[in-house]
Amino acid sequence: MPDRKSTRRTVVIGNWKMHQTGAGGAALAAAIVAGLRPGRAEIAVAPPFTALTAVADAIRGSSIALAGQDVFHEPEGAFTGAVSAPMLAAAGCSLVLVGHSERRHVFGDDDEDVRRKARSVLDAGMRPVVCVGETLEQRDAGQAENVVREQLEATVHGLSDAELAPLAVAYEPVWAIGTGRTATPDTAEAMHRVIRASLASLAGSGTAERTPILYGGSVKGDNAAAILSGANVDGLLVGGASLRADSFLDICHAAG
Ligand code: 13P
Numbered sequence: 001m002p003d004r005k006s007t008r009r010t011v012v013i014g015n016w017k018m019h020q021t022g023a024g025g026a027a028l029a030a031a032i033v034a035g036l037r038p039g040r041a042e043i044a045v046a047p048p049f050t051a052l053t054a055v056a057d058a059i060r061g062s063s064i065a066l067a068g069q070d071v072f073h074e075p076e077g078a079f080t081g082a083v084s085a086p087m088l089a090a091a092g093c094s095l096v097l098v099g100h101s102e103r104r105h106v107f108g109d110d111d112e113d114v115r116r117k118a119r120s121v122l123d124a125g126m127r128p129v130v131c132v133g134e135t136l137e138q139r140d141a142g143q144a145e146n147v148v149r150e151q152l153e154a155t156v157h158g159l160s161d162a163e164l165a166p167l168a169v170a171y172e173p174v175w176a177i178g179t180g181r182t183a184t185p186d187t188a189e190a191m192h193r194v195i196r197a198s199l200a201s202l203a204g205s206g207t208a209e210r211t212p213i214l215y216g217g218s219v220k221g222d223n224a225a226a227i228l229s230g231a232n233v234d235g236l237l238v239g240g241a242s243l244r245a246d247s248f249l250d251i252c253h254a255a256g
Helices: 022-035 049-059 085-090 101-106 111-123 136-140 144-156 185-203 205-210 224-228 245-254
Strands: 011-015 042-046 065-068 093-098 127-132 168-171 213-216 235-238
Touching: 011 093, 011 213, 011 245, 022 042, 022 049, 022 245, 042 093, 049 065, 085 093, 085 111, 093 111, 111 127, 111 144, 127 144, 136 144, 144 185, 168 185, 185 205, 185 213, 185 224, 224 235, 224 245, 235 245
Parallel strands: 011 042, 011 235, 042 065, 065 093, 093 127, 127 168, 168 213, 213 235
Antiparallel strands: none
8 A cells, every 4th residue: 555645735724813913913924934854745834814914924935835724715896804715825825724613613614514615615726724623512412423423524525636636635523723722643643534434425436535635723833743653644734833933833743
């Protein structure tokens, strides 16, 4: 069996959530650019919408990519407060998170919203990072795998292998986000295997083998390498530890 992992590029994304102004974000991004050693991993930062342009300027000419934290599925129109995929692309984004658990649980995004968002990101020529993950209650009830499978199925349903070429998935167990309670490398790897098998049955082996599956939830410099050692763990989605250049750089460098 060939080592498929070596064919997938490791992806590390810093999700700044609702932190940083334009000026603060530009300074943080500049510090990341200055400290990042060349490596094989693809590194991206996801600032809030209001900081995208300033951060785009700060990372220009570097290898760091820009990501949106969310999107609305319509391209334009009377949708007060919303930001579309073409707008994010024009602001310099090449990736967009969709279905983050905070969007699902705080803002009420459901699977159909996530599917439409992912499709709009693909239509705008960017890579959707589809976030999935179970709550502690669901895990304790033995439903974790089913919940994740259903979230994934609802999102990729109706999309062909070719359409899904840019797809990335992030497994973020809700109980591990911002809690300091990281999934063990074995727990993460087990769910990543389930996700890859689901992708194979939903969209074909091409999609399954090519799609990077990131882990997120209390990732720090001192646990990043162990989590990444899983054969199906292709990257990291980092929240709190991405808000300081030194801790984010430790994680990026652990990713190679
Ligand atoms: P923390 O790394 O702060 O747990 O956040 C994870 C996350 O939600 C990244 O999207």
